[in-house]
Amino acid sequence: MITLVVADDQATVREALAVMLDLAPDVSVVATATNGAEAVEAAARHHPDVLLMDLNMPVMGGVEATGRIHASDRATTVLVLTTFDDDSSILAALQAGASGYLTKEAGRETILQAVRAAAQGQAVLSPEVQRRLLALASRTASQPDGDDFGLTGRELEVLGLIGDGLRNPEIASRLVISEATVKTHINNLFAKAGFHSRADAVRYALRHRSGSG
Known part of the structure; x- marks a missing residue:
């Protein structure tokens, strides 16, 4: 069973993701968080296998929260799920310790597959993020x-x-x-x-x- 925390400041998005992913037979959503500080606290309390992290959140942003979780608990894999796909956001999140990066355009199956891959220690990048990284590499x-x-x-x-x-x-x-x-x-x-x-x-x-x- 993959234990999961969902962090997103938008209640409708957070609750929809939690319900959707918890329906999977191999995923258990153990907590949700409304901001980065709560995400760090939830990670410390539950030590989930995967933490699904939004970037633009109040109190503490997703990048800072990712860095703190990565530094304190390597057992938890941070998977970013955000609306932002610009180079600076992608690089900041990955360099902070995120193991994957998806945009919110991803469908249910894509997100679920990404959670499973992240739980196995695999790097997960959406096609758009891969294209941006390739373009960055070429420059x-x-x-x-x-x-x-x-x-x-x-x-x-x-x-x-x-x-x-x-x-x-x-x-x-x-x-x-x-x-x-x-x-x-x-x-x-x-x-x-x-x-x-x-x-x-x-x-x-x-x-x-x-x-x-």
Whole structure:
């Protein structure tokens, strides 16, 4: 059973999401929050597997709340669900520690699949967010700086494509290698860089592409 907290300042949205997701046989909504401060408190109290986080909320915004939760409780995965899909919002949320980013245009099944993926430690990005990250990547360095970790050229390529939001089969197709080889490169670069999840790799790649270090 996936335990979930829903944080959104709009009552109709918050309640609709809570009811909709709680109907899934493998999801249990354990709490809701009306602002970022309540989200942090709910995460500390319930230690949910996933916290569905809006960004624009009173008292404390979603980005700050995400950062606090990520710093204090790595067992809880933050999945952003917001109306904003601009570059600054996406980068701020992912760099704060969010493992996924969806817009509120997403349908029920998409949100539910994202919650399940986030609970398994997977990075979840909506197609629009992926397009924006690809566009951002094209305007900045073609590959993140991996010198500190001693990554090979191929490992850097794989890391860059992970940062673009590509899954293993897509990476294999792009590089014209087998999916098994992709997994080997990912295991190697994770070991060298000390990444614990795909979300860690995404955040690292985005930080270096955005020039924030």
